[in-house]
Amino acid sequence: MKSSFTFLLLLLEAVVNVRPVQEASLFYPYGLDQKDQKNPKLDDGSSKKLSLSVPFTFYGKKYQTLYVNNNGVISFGSRVNQYTPDPFPLADGRSFVAPYWGDVDNVLGGDVFYRETTDPTLLGLITKQINQYFPKIPFTATWAFVATWDHVAYYGSTSNKGNTFQAALTTNTETSFIILNYKDIQWTTGAASGGDAETGLGGTPAHAGFNSGDETNYYNIPGSRTDAVINITKTSNVNVPGRWVFQVDDFKVTGVPTEMPKVADSNNCWL
């Protein structure tokens, strides 16, 4: 009896192992043991102005500094404390990479981490992934910037809900990409944006995408500012659930749907 039970366990394990193990590899390593910096605990707060050792090209402009804002936005040029998101393109021309723009409150829970890196192991992994997603574009990463929102709470929360997502910027000094990773999304809306304090849902939900600052180069990830953004962990433009990747040195969007992809029942049907 015992041995057949062990056999069953092994069999189950084998079945589990042949499925894509994307959850485990979706995120790049983060946290204090990765020498990440951490944003101060402050509602609508942000990092200080961060100087980059390598300029990041974003739609033809080279940026030497950026801010990591608690409310789910990496911004070039100015800090962002706006907590209810606007769709892109923004009328005032701010340039944003917005993994998940919403009303984060890291006083109530969670942390916002970031680091610049030239770690060969991480750059090797990023290079391998970009080459897989964009086989026609020669690319070897020489620099990356990784920001991670780890189980962050929403403003006005009376629950323990937290969102965990990540944005990586990478370049070879000419070509640049952004990689958005969504691991665990439990809320869409803070209480000051019309959301329910207990569920973190309703109102004006979070917005994901990017805004170059001009009126033509921007992208809104399907589901943004709707209830469906809660399912962003299951959508992708690179066939990896929970991952969206864009080349951003010049405007190029590959394999991007115009509507919210249906959440597939089987593993091989993301887009």
Ligand SMILES: *[C@@H]1O[C@H](CO)[C@@H](O)[C@H](O)[C@H]1NC(C)=O
């Ligand atoms: C999220 O996806 C599930 C299927 O996994 C679906 O039942 C649900 O309606 C979706 N939620 C929203 C708000 O679109």
